[in-house]
Amino acid sequence: xxxxxxxxxxxxxxxxxxxxxxxxxxxxxxxxxxxxxxxxxxxxxxxxxxxxxxxxxxxxxxxxxxxxxxxxxxxxxxxxxxxxxxxxxxxxxxxxxxxxxxxxxxxxxxxxxxxxxxxxxxxxxxxxxxxxxxxxxxxxxxxxxxxxxxxxxxxxxxxxxxxxxxxxxxxxxxxxxxxxxxxxxxxxxxxxxxxxxxxxxxxxxxxxxxxxxxxxxxxxxxxxxxxxxxxxxxxxxxxxxxxxxxxxxxxxxxxxxxxxxxxxxxxxxxxxxxxxxxxxxxxxxxxxxxxxxxxxxxxxxxxxxxxxxxxxxxxxxxxxxxxxxxxxxxxxxxxxxxxxxxxxxxxxxxxxxxxxxxxxxxxxxxxxxxxxxxxxxxxxxxxxxxxxxxxxxxxxxxxxxxxxxxxxxxxxxxxxxxxxxxxxxxxxxxxxxxxxxxxxxxxxxxxxxxxxxxxxxxxxxxxxxxxxxxxxxxxxxxxxxxxxxxxxxxxxxxxxxxxxxxxxxxxxxxxxxxxxxxxxxxxxxxxxxx
Numbered sequence: 001x002x003x004x005x006x007x008x009x010x011x012x013x014x015x016x017x018x019x020x021x022x023x024x025x026x027x028x029x030x031x032x033x034x035x036x037x038x039x040x041x042x043x044x045x046x047x048x049x050x051x052x053x054x055x056x057x058x059x060x061x062x063x064x065x066x067x068x069x070x071x072x073x074x075x076x077x078x079x080x081x082x083x084x085x086x087x088x089x090x091x092x093x094x095x096x097x098x099x100x101x102x103x104x105x106x107x108x109x110x111x112x113x114x115x116x117x118x119x120x121x122x123x124x125x126x127x128x129x130x131x132x133x134x135x136x137x138x139x140x141x142x143x144x145x146x147x148x149x150x151x152x153x154x155x156x157x158x159x160x161x162x163x164x165x166x167x168x169x170x171x172x173x174x175x176x177x178x179x180x181x182x183x184x185x186x187x188x189x190x191x192x193x194x195x196x197x198x199x200x201x202x203x204x205x206x207x208x209x210x211x212x213x214x215x216x217x218x219x220x221x222x223x224x225x226x227x228x229x230x231x232x233x234x235x236x237x238x239x240x241x242x243x244x245x246x247x248x249x250x251x252x253x254x255x256x257x258x259x260x261x262x263x264x265x266x267x268x269x270x271x272x273x274x275x276x277x278x279x280x281x282x283x284x285x286x287x288x289x290x291x292x293x294x295x296x297x298x299x300x301x302x303x304x305x306x307x308x309x310x311x312x313x314x315x316x317x318x319x320x321x322x323x324x325x326x327x328x329x330x331x332x333x334x335x336x337x338x339x340x341x342x343x344x345x346x347x348x349x350x351x352x353x354x355x356x357x358x359x360x361x362x363x364x365x366x367x368x369x370x371x372x373x374x375x376x377x378x379x380x381x382x383x384x385x386x387x388x389x390x391x392x393x394x395x396x397x398x399x400x401x402x403x404x405x406x407x408x409x410x411x412x413x414x415x416x417x418x419x420x421x422x423x424x425x426x427x428x429x430x431x432x433x434x435x436x437x438x439x440x441x442x443x444x445x446x447x448x449x450x451x452x453x454x455x456x457x458x459x460x461x462x463x464x465x466x467x468x469x470x471x472x473x474x475x476x477x478x479x480x481x482x483x484x485x486x487x488x489x490x491x492x493x494x495x496x497x498x499x500x501x502x503x504x505x506x507x508x509x510x511x512x513x514x515x516x517x518x519x520x521x522x523x524x525x526x527x528x529x530x
Contacts (some may be wrong), residue, residue, distance in 0.1 A: 011454055011457060011489065012202075012203075012206045012430055013206065014205055014206045014207075014208070015202040015203065015205055015206040015430050015489070016202070016205075016488065016489040017201070017202060017205055017211055017489065017490060017491030018487075018488065018489070018491065018527075019493055019527065020527070022211075022212060022213065022214075022491070022493075025210040025211075025212060026212055026215065026229065028210075029061050029210055029212065029238055030227065030229075030234075030236035030237065030238060031236050031237060032238075032239075033239070034223075034224070034239040034240060034241060035059040035060060035061050035238070035239070035240050035241070036053065036058035036059045036060065036240065036241050036242065036417055036419075037049075037050075037053040037058050037059070037060045037061075037240060037241070037242050037243075037244060037408070037411060037417075038060075038061050038062075038063070038224055038225055038238055038240035038242070038243045038244070039053070039060065039061070039062040039063070039244045039246055040062075040063055040064075040217045040220065040225065040243065040244065040245050040246060040247050040254065041062075041064060041071075041245070041246035041247035041248060041250075041251075042062055042063070042064035042067075042068050042069070042070075042197070042201060042211065042213065043069055043070070043071050043072060043073035043197060043246065043248055044069070044073040044193070044196065044197050044200065044397055044400035045073075045246045045248075045392055045395070045400045045403045045404055045407070046062060046064070046244075046246035046247070046404075047062065047068065047197050047200040047201040047204060047211075048200055048400045048401050048403065048404030048405075048424070049062075049244050049246055049392070049403075049404040049407050049408055050062035050200075050201065050204040050209045050211065051200055051201075051203050051204035051207065051209065051404070051424060051427075052401075052404045052405050052407075052408045052422050052424050053209070053244075053408045053411070053419070054204050054207035054208050054209040055204075055207050055422070055423050055424060055427060056408065056412075056419040056420045056421070056422060056423070057419060057420050058408075058417060058419050059208070060204070060208070060209040060210065061209070061210045061212065061238055061240065062201070062204065062209055062210070062211050062212065063212045063213075063215040063216075063217060063225075063227060063238070064212075064213050064214075064215065065214070065215070065216035065217070065230060066213065066214065066230075066319070067213050067214070067491075067493070067496070067497050067501055068194070068197050068198050068201050068211075068213060068490075068491060068501065069193065069194035069197035069198065069501050070319075070501070071247075071248045071249065071250070071354075071355075072248050072249060072354050072355055072356060072357060073193055073194065073196075073197050073248075073397065073400075074193055074194040074197070074354075074500075074501055075193075075265070075267075075321070075352055075353065075354020075355075076190075076193045076265075076354060076396075076397045077265070077267065077295055077297070077305070077307055077308050078189060078190050078191075078192070078193055078297060078299075078305065079117070079187055079188065079189055079190070079295070079297075079398075080101075080102045080105055080106070080114050080187070080188030080189065080190055080397070080398045081098055081102065081187060081188070081396070081398050082095075082098055082099045082102045082142055082145055082146060082149075082156075082187055082188065082398075083095035083096065083097065083098030083099045083102075083142075083145055084138055084139075084141065084142040084145065084187075085291075086098065087138070087141050087142075087145070091379075094379060095145055096145065096148060096149065097399060097402060098396075098398050098399060099145040099146060099148065099149035099151065100149040100150075101398050101399045101400075101401055101402055102114075102149070102151065102187075102188045102398055103146070103149045103150065103151035103155070104401065104425055105188065105190075105398070105401075106151065106155050106156070106188055107151065107152065107155055108425070108426055108427075108428060108432075109401070109424070109425075109427060109428055109429050109432060110190075110196060110199065110428075110429050110431075110432055111432060111433070111434065111435060111438070112191075112431050112432055112433065112438055112448060112449065112450075112451070112452030112453070113190055113191050113192070113195060113196050113199065113429075113431070113432075113449070113450075113452070114188050114189065114190050114191075114196075115188070115189060115191075115449075116155060116156050116157065116186050116187075116188065116189070117186065117187055117188065117189030117280075117281055117297075118157075118170070118184060118185070118186055118279070118280040118281065119184070119185050119186070119187065119280060119281045119282065119283050119295075120162065120167055120170050120171050120182045120183070120184055120280045120281070120282055120283070121135055121182055121183040121185070121282075121283040121285070121293070122167055122171065122174050122179060122182045122282070122284070122338060123167075123179065123180045123181045123182055123183070124174075124175070124178060124179060124285075124337075124338055125177075125178035126285060126287050126337060126338075127285050131285070131290065132183070134290070134291070135183055135291075136159075136161070136183055138291075139159035139183060139185045140159065142159070142185065142187075143156075143158055143159055156186045156187075156188075157186050158186075159183065159184060159185040159186065160183075160184050161181060161182075161183060161184075162181050162182040162183065162184050163181050164176075164179050164180060164181050164182075166181075166182070167179060167181055167182035169279075170182070170184070170278075170279050170280040171278060171279075171280060171282055172276050172277060172278075173275045173276050173278065173339050173340060173341045174282075174338060174339060174340060175338060175339060175340040176340065184280070185283075188398070189281075189297070190397070191449050191450055192450065192504065193397055194501040194502070194504075195450060195502070196397075196429075198490050198491070198501075198502065199429040199430045199431060200400075200429060201491070202429075202430045202489075202490065202491075203427075203429045203430045206430065211491065213491060213493065214229065214230040214231050214493065215227050215228070215229055215230065216228045216230050217247075217254060218235070219254075220243050220245060220254050220255060220389050221243070221387065221389075222243075222387040222388045222389070223239055223240065223241075224237055224238045224239040224240040224243065225237070225238050225240070225243060231493075241415050241417060242388070242390065242411035242412070242414065242415040242417060243388070243389045243390065243411075244389075244390045244391075244392065244407050244408070244411055245258075245389055245390065245391040245392070246391075246392050246404075246407065248355075248357040248393070249262050249317050249355045249356075249357040250317060251357060251391050251393050254389075254391075255383075255385050255389050255391050256385070257383075257385065258359075258383060258385075258391050258393065259359070259360035260317075260357055260358065260359065260360060260393060261312065261358045261359070261360035262312070262313040262317060262355040262356060262357065262358065263310055263311065263312055263313065263355065263356045263358055264309065264310075264311045264312075264313050264321060264327070264353050264354070264355055264356075265307060265308040265309055265310060265353065265354050265355075265356065266307060266308060266309045266311075266323040266324070266327035266328070266331065266351065266352070266353045267305045267306060267307030267308055267323075267331075267351065267352050267353070268305065268306040268307065268323075268328060268331050268332070268348050268350075268351050269303055269304075269305060269348065269349055269350035269351060269352070269507050269508060270303065270304045270305075270306060270343065270347060270348065270349065271302065271303065271304075271347075271349055272298055272299070272302050272303055272304045273302070274304075274341065274343065274347055275296070275298075275304055275339070275341055275343075276341070278296070278298040278304065281295060281296055281297045281298065282295070282296035282338075283295065284296065284334055284335065284337070284338045285338075286334055287334070287337055294306065294307065294308070294331060294334040294335070295307055295308065296335075299504075300446070301476060301477055301478075301504070302475055302476060302477070303349075303350075303504075303507070303508070306331050306335060307331065308331075309327045309330060309331065311327065313355060317355065321353040321354065321355055322353060323351035323352060323353040324353075327351075327353070328345070328348060328351055329345075332344070332345065332348070349508045349510070350507045350508040350509060352507060356396075357393050357394065358393070358394055359381045359393045359394045379394055379395070380392065380393065380394040380395030380399065380402075380403045380406070381393055381394050382403075382406045382407050382409075382410045384410055384414055388414050388415060390407055390410045390411045390414065392404070392406065392407040401424055401425070404424070405422045405424060408422065409422070430452070430454070431451055431452025431453050431454050431455075432452055432453070433452060433453050437453070438452060438453070441453065441455055441456055442456050442459075443455035443456045443458070443459040444459060446477055447459055447482075450482075451485075454489075457485075458481055458482060458485050459481070461481035461484060461485060462479055462480075462481040465481075467480065468480045468481040468484060469481065472503075472505060472515045472518050472519070473505065473511055473514045473515050473518075476505060476511060478503045478505060480518060480522060482502075482503065483498050483502070483503070483518070483519060483522040484522050484525060484526050486498055486502035486503075487522060487523055487525075487526025487527070488526050488527075490502055492523070492526075494523065495516055495519040495520055495523065498519045498522070498523065499512050499515055499516070499519055500512075
């Protein structure tokens, strides 16, 4: 398959993930012939490694104990950062890498999912003129990064200063007293991080990778892994010439010597009507901090996210992290420092927390000073164990493609696999097409921003059956057709897959409960029996 063929038809051949396909491929894989690469973990990096390896001509199996984007990859701030924060710590190589990867996502691999997002930094009385000057210099430096990464001005507009009146028009919820203007900047924003992972995984499948969810790796070895089908309990072995451990915060449990130091980021979910119209997102400075902000990001689905915190986690790692009340209170306090509209605890209709899989580079006990969090949070690492298992950790959503490429490079070199160079920097994901093509598609704009070139096919389901055009719940735009599409093409096997990852209905517990029966009905209609 040529790199461009994934974007040339509404549904690319071989890209549909279904329960029946999973059963067949699992049967052929466990106890079957040796494959070139086994990837463990199907977050952004693991799915990216599966795509990278398959696109090089290698035979690939990728497994996850749960679902696509079950871990950190669905709990991000939904931003595709250009590396501005890394300039402040003089990490120029990391900053340039982030800006380059942002440009690849926005202009080549996923322009349907990743677009420019405007942000307003309000110059409130809590922001000194010195802080404002520093922030403006940072935004200008970020624009220089855009230029160095060769991302077009049409993709990311230039930053500019705003008057107080302009600032209030873009952010009416701001407190007007003492507001002396604002700074407008732009960054990348993904429609939905879990949908990005699904697109990566389906593109890998279109290139021949076997994508197997609900398959837990129990033990990794030089020659493969012992696995368990979490739906049946059956165990067996997958034989592989190379193994890539991309299991995120759980990576240290599979490979000795890999120490993970998780950091928790918490977001609030508010009803957008509470804050009113927000044409732009907000950077709200944290009082007493020089270069830290709380983000306010309207989602276009009647909800607004507010985040994020950055707290170390020393306890056991749960499957689904919870947002502690201390984080929620902190975010509400920061909102209260800048908004005219009061936001109380009962206005928070949902909250989510994600754990960043940071590599712990601190010396062992008694061997010297611990590494700074700033040092370990800005780089990804590819580690090869004595028995040849390649582990990739750290990094962030923006740089998943480069992380995946580096991991496959290490696997190819370590195990002397015959493979082509990585083509993923120019390979479009499922649904991708130039903006001129996307805007001409005969489908609602909201669907185009979620499905790209597949949007007309999703829309056709609802025109053929008016029942499928109905929203899953009142006040939320997701339709029954989108749930059915997720079962038939996106590998959804249960209601959690549908409500918590293929859509984000489940971020609000009350909405999730309301939608549960419809999700169950459409699972049965789509034939999803794992």
